[in-house]
Amino acid sequence: xxxxxxxxxxxxxxxxxxxxxxxxxxxxxxxxxxxxxxxxxxxxxxxxxxxxxxxxxxxxxxxxxxxxxxxxxxxxxxxxxxxxxxxxxxxxxxxxxxxxxxxxxxxxxxxxxxxxxxxxxxxxxxxxxxxxxxxxxxxxxxxxxxxxxxxx
Numbered sequence: 374x375x376x377x378x379x380x381x382x383x384x385x386x387x388x389x390x391x392x393x394x395x396x397x398x399x400x401x402x403x404x405x406x407x408x409x410x411x412x413x414x415x416x417x418x419x420x421x422x423x424x425x426x427x428x429x430x431x432x433x434x435x436x437x438x439x440x441x442x443x444x445x446x447x448x449x450x451x452x453x454x455x456x457x458x459x460x461x462x463x464x465x466x467x468x469x470x471x472x473x474x475x476x477x478x479x480x481x482x483x484x485x486x487x488x489x490x491x492x493x494x495x496x497x498x499x500x501x502x503x504x505x506x507x508x509x510x511x512x513x514x515x516x517x518x519x520x521x522x523x524x525x
Contacts, residue, residue, distance in 0.1 A: 406440075409487050410496040411464065411479065417502035418482035419463070424496075444523035445469075453477075453507075453515045463504035464497035468521040471495075475515035480506040489515065 406426040414420050431437035453459075455475070477489040487495065489507075499505060509515045 406494075408469075408494045408496050411481065411487075411499045411505060413463070413499045413502040414482065416482075419499040419502060419505040420483070421479070421481045421485055421487050446521045446523050448518060448520045451517045451519055453509050453517075455509055455514050456511050457507075457509040457515075459507045461504050461506065463502060464500050466521050467496075467498050467500060468519050469494060470497055471518040471520070473516045473518055475513045476510040477515050478508050480508070 406428075407423045408426060410422050410424050411419055412422070426440045428438040428440060431439040450473075453475075472489050472491055472493040472495075474491055475489075479487040479489065479495070481487065481499075487493075489495075
């Protein structure tokens with residue numbers, strides 16, 4: 374990974390708890406980070422579920438919080454043009470998709486729509502089946518950071 378990509382990835386990861394549309398405040402006053410997981414059901418359809426990031430005391434500073442580590446293979450930026458629609462496609466690989474700018478939505482089975490907005494984190498795992506539909510809003514391009522997960 375180039376130094377610029379590494380820097381961009383680090384900036385996004387550090388800022389996620391602050392700007393994420395999936396961040397909420399718990400009753401204890403701590404930020405809750407939600408990741409939307411896309412997966413393939415037994416019927417071959419894509420589904421979406423929200424999962425909360427589990428926080429633990431950071432190794433270096435226990436007053437800070439961190440999640441468990443995941444192994445990744447790299448990172449890249451991707452831009453889709455405004456108004457673009459991609460019907461019936463599964464994810465190309467298991468990866469985190471972090472929305473940096475623009476708006477759109479993902480349609481999955483049962484009519485559920487996942488809104489894409491800056492800070493949204495999606496774990497795309499629906500790598501088989503009929504896939505999902507992605508629609509980009511009419512006002513601006515959608516810019517994403519893709520972080521493929523290493524094979525398990």
